[in-house]
Amino acid sequence: MTTNGGFEPVFCTVVPPHVLDKLARNDDPALSGPAQRTLMRDSELRGRRRVTTEFGLAAAPTAKAPSEQPLRTIYDAEHKTDLPGTKVRAEGTDPGQDATVNRAYSGLGATFELYLKAYQRHSIDGDGLPLDATVHFDENYNNAFWNGEQMVFGDGDGEIFLDFTIPIDVIGHELTHGVTQHTANLTYYGQPGALNESMSDVFGSLIKQYTLGQTAAEADWLIGAGLLAPSVSGKALRSMKEPGSAYDDDVLGKDPQPATMDDYVRTGRDNGGVHINSGIPNHAFFLAATALGGYAWEKAGQIWYDVLTGGELSDRAFFTDFAKLTAAAAKARFGEGGEELQAVEKAWEQVGVQIL
């Protein structure tokens, strides 16, 4: 499965784009509907702007408004690796005995809630995508990931990592990989890959802050707090406030994240250091959010969300491309003379990313 897997072509993809364009404008909805949907799917890789403006899809009377409620299903892999596994909890059912299942269910709900309430986004794809998660994947599995269609959580080995459903920001992080896949679709390698990772940390942290009702000043800005076993010397896996300070342990080593471009790490491993260099845009977000104060999802989060979903961000974007777009988005949403633009520009300057 590739990172953009999970798209079912609505129309055969061998239909040339100019033909689809013509079909999409046809007066007969039987012809225009499928063509518009195909264009929409394609355009999701770059954002929805072009199709919605040209064909007015957002206001199409035939389009059914997606639900204001999540549609969650939790599966249990029973320590094997077949996905999705056995269905153990459906939407609207009461909590069961398994705390891992219940945490996954709540975390999916919290993620749905932030995207809907703060950004009017209906689920991961903006169109009510059902949220599926598999827990108890494999044995002693020290990881969680988004496979292009659903979330997968390991239980951890109990020695280094505990259950990956424990931190709510980890759940938000994984689901945000889905949001990115359906919007800017940042390539999972090098700088665009580190931006992809940073989007997941930013919105993962915002989901935690929203759930706890914390302001930027009150938040811990940690990713994966509560995930490390008690014997490990560390407080979390990453720190947006102080990248590089999350852990320093005999077994795990030291948190390798840089906070600024001066310490940018060049490596071929970890898809070109996607979990390492994400510290730089993470820290820029922290700086902008704390400078603005209040609830981070309202201003800084809105600016970052506008860039991720606005259709201008290339799937191969570098930090500087992203940074420039955040300045443009701050200006577009809050005005040229506003403190928002100033905070965003200063944040990027502090981490050494050029935007001028």
Next chain:
Amino acid sequence: MRIQVRRTGGFAGIERHAEVDTSGRPDAHEWQALAEKALAAGRGVRPIGVPDGFSYEITVDGKTVYAADPRLTEEQRKLISRVLKEGA
């Protein structure tokens, strides 16, 4: 036979490495059969994989192949977990 496994990526982005030398081991034959199957199903280039998925390098007597979660064969998964668990 010298079997090395390197795991990179994952949500934590923490790398792990271990190796097993099968010479002189009573279960050497079993290791070799497993390693050959894992190698045969491996890829010559590093797959991009899925966000936060683990990425693996399996090296057997100097020959390296690549694999990534969640697309591992049964033998690859077994070999990787045995080497990371029992290897040094």
